[in-house]
Amino acid sequence: MRRSPFASLLWYLAPVLFALSIFGLWAVVTELGLVKKIFLPPPVDVFVNLWKGMIEGNLLQLTGATLLRMFYGWVLASAAGIFIGTLIGLSETARAWLTPTLELLRPLPASTLLPIGIALFGLNANMLLAVIAFGAIWPVLLATVDGFRFIEPRLKEVAAILGISRFSFAFKFGLPSAAPDILSGMRLSLTACLIITVIGEIVTAQDGLGTAIILAARSYRSVDLFAGVVLLGAVGFLNNALLSALRRALLPWQKT
Amino acid sequence: MTTSNMPAISFDRVSLSIANRKIIDDVSFEVSKGEFVCVVGPSGCGKTTLLRMVIGLAQPNDGEVRRFGQPVTGPVRDVAVVFQDYGRALLPWRTAAGNVALALEAAGTPKAERADTIASLLEKVGLRGHGDKYPGQLSGGMQQRVQIARCLAQQPGILLMDEPFGALDAMTRQTLQDEIAEIVAGTGTTVMFVTHDIDEAIYLGDRVVQLDANPGRVAEISDVSLARPRDQISSREAPEFLRLRHVLFAHIERSAHP
Structure with missing residues (x-):
């Protein structure tokens, strides 16, 4: 057109x-x-406050703490998800035996794991990281397993004819074939990481944007509350942009 | 090795049934070393199944398939296969050169030697300068050339081709027929070429094995005494070509209207 x-x-x-x-x-x-302004402050106030919070206050620092936590959780979830997903994906037996259980665990809201995490490991940053990673691993893990399941059968024959080892097959056939699925999973996972991080910070009172937002809400500082929400929105937006760029860089053979 | 004077491929009274339906019935023929044999027949005659038995991806219920005298137990690198569906047989995430490299990596060719080998193979199949393109950026004919180059990289003793040019347009098909004949002539590779195109079978083969369908069995084996190298115009007008064409088509007519 x-x-x-x-x-x-x-x-x-x-x-x-x-x-x-x-x-x-x-x-x-x-x-x-x-x-009423106490419930919905004017946007100008929010942005001015956002600016002041970053320059004068510790908003930047809090955002950094949240982002770092989210990022670590995401990397951990992605690495573990791809690794375990590959192990399961390579074996038809493992796939048949484990997939139902994984599907059962997947829809479990990660925030419900927080109390269990607290009970087992106590209120600390590592516990929170573990819960973030655990909650965000499913999209990546299941996408990897799925990616391996839908490898073109003809390519498996080509691999058999060339005498490709199982290890090489995972790297040269399986992972590239699953890569589009895995990246989609990682995108979902990043969103999940952000959500769990914010909720986790609120529940465990770790310094970060989540805590800042809940404290602002409880003390009726609606301008601060909205500043935090706008900031979180921006983070989500940037995450998506980052993932799109990653996709283009990693999948050059795919026409977009 | 005591296998040097054995036929490259032998079908010894091979039968196969799937779910009580006979697919292949008592097929016997041999392909000598260095020979180019075309297997031709209507769809449903089991010609692709015969080819898969040579690879080791299908096993007969009765009889035996042997390569160089040894019963087939599974796929080996010495048997290369050009599939019809090049779009699925190539790795879309690897460039043309990368797809050829796969065969070299699998064979453990040292990294330093690969680039030269790949360049000369791509040159051989007429893909010079296209090595860094992904399959998705190449035409069907060019993708099939990539697959052929990857098969040549295996330096196979046996080259199996499963209707390799069936999905290509007529002009490309003729060009590739001549190219594959020329490439194979220099290597002494044994070729089993499956097609449903009788003209193609006569044009390429040293011999043509004609199959009947339902169940698949050998109808006729014809020697093709056309001089090589063959020519798309003069070879196809030669009396021997027309004679064989007559014989093979007459058989189809007979079996269609008994």
Whole structure:
């Protein structure tokens, strides 16, 4: 489809305009006093406060702590998920025996594991990391197993004819074939990591954005609360952008 | 080795039934070393199954399939296979060169030697300058060339081809027929070439094994005494070509309207 220069400019600007119009609507609603400022502060206040919090306060530090925790949990979940998923994926027997149990564990909300984690390991940062990783491992693990299950049968014959070892097969056939699935799983996993990290911080009172948000909410500092929420939204947005870039870099053979 | 004067491939009274349905019935024939044998027959005659038995991906219920005198027990690197569905037989995440490299990696070729071997193989199949393209960026004919190059990288004693040009357009098919004939002529490789195209079978083969369907059994084995190298125009107009064509088509007519 050919578009005129004006139409194509509009096409690129439209998403930005839409996002801005949400903030506009938000500004109008607060300006007209439709909602009390204590519940919904004006967007300008929120962004000014966000800026001040980062420059003067410790918001940047708290965000850093949350991001780091999320990132470590994600790396741990991804590495463990791909490794265990590969072991299970390579063996038809393991797949048949273990998949039902894994499917049973998958939908378990990770936040419910927090009390168990606390009971077993106590209230500390490592426990939280373990729970984050455990909660976020499932999308990666199951995507890896699935990726191995759907390897083109013809390619398995090619591997057999070439006498490729099981180890080589995992690296040269299995993982590349499963890579699109794995990356989709890692994307879901990153979102899960962010959620569990924030909830975990709240439950275990570790310093971070989650704690900052809940403290702001409890003390009716709605400007701080919204600043935290906006920040979390931005983190989620950047995560997605990061994953898209990773996908393009790792799967050059896939046309997007 | 005592296998030097053995036939490269032998089918010895081979039968196969699946779920009480006879697929292959008492098939016997041999392919000598260095010979180019085409197996031709209608769909459902079990020609691909015969080929899979030579690979070791299918086992007969009765009789025996042997390679160089030894019963087939499973796939080996000495037996290369060009599949019809090149799109599935290539690794989409590896470039043309990477796909050829796979065979060298599997054979344990030292890394230093691989690049030269790959370059000369790609050159041989007419893919010079395309080594860094992914299969998805290549035409069907070019993808099939990549697969052929990967098979050649195995330096196989036996080259099996399963309707390799069936999915290609007529022009590409003819070009590849001539290329494969030329490539194989220089190596002394034994070829078993499965096709449903009688003209292709006569054009390429030293011998043509014609199969009947339901169940698959050998109908006729014909020697093709056409001079090599063959030519798409003159060979196909030669009296010997037309005679064989007549014989093979007449058999199909007879079996279709008994």
